Amino acid sequence: MKNKNIISICCMLIAIILMATPFGVAMTFSPSPTKRVTRYYSYFNMMPFGYGNWFPAITAFLSIAVFLLLLVGIKKANTRKAVQVCLTICIIASTLSWLIFNSISFVGVCVAVFHIILLVLNIT
Numbered sequence: 001m002k003n004k005n006i007i008s009i010c011c012m013l014i015a016i017i018l019m020a021t022p023f024g025v026a027m028t029f030s031p032s033p034t035k036r037v038t039r040y041y042s043y044f045n046m047m048p049f050g051y052g053n054w055f056p057a058i059t060a061f062l063s064i065a066v067f068l069l070l071l072v073g074i075k076k077a078n079t080r081k082a083v084q085v086c087l088t089i090c091i092i093a094s095t096l097s098w099l100i101f102n103s104i105s106f107v108g109v110c111v112a113v114f115h116i117i118l119l120v121l122n123i124t
Contacts (some may be wrong), residue, residue: 005074008121012067015114018107019043019063025056025097026105040105048103055097059111062086062093066118080122087119 018024024043030036041047043060066086073079094112098104 004121005070008118009067009070011114011118011121012063012070015111015118016060016063016067018111018114019056019060021107023105023107024111025053025108026103027051027053028102043111048101053097053101053103055093055101056103058093059090059097062090063111063115066090083122084119087115087122090115091119 020042022042022045023040025041025045025048026038027041027048028036028038041056043056046057048054049057063086066083069079069083069086073083091112094108094115098108
């Protein structure tokens, strides 16, 4: 049981570190009718939020909440349901961000994979 908690905390910490890098959210701009420019931003950057894509901010803040719940869960075992709900919302928010805003990136996929791994570890 302790090993699963340590693996969960490490997975969440890696996901948060990946979210802090400036390659998590892709945003495509059109400075002219024929030219498209893609810029990448961190999940914690407010630029996507300012353009209406608030899903990365939701994912980032809920990931921090999950990390804190996992740390508290070492002492108390009743945080499991809250972690599952937050992780589910994170996965849904990431997917909606990709589908609605076309903001998919390699780092974003890695973050979602870590969230899915963590959810599977937490369910079993």
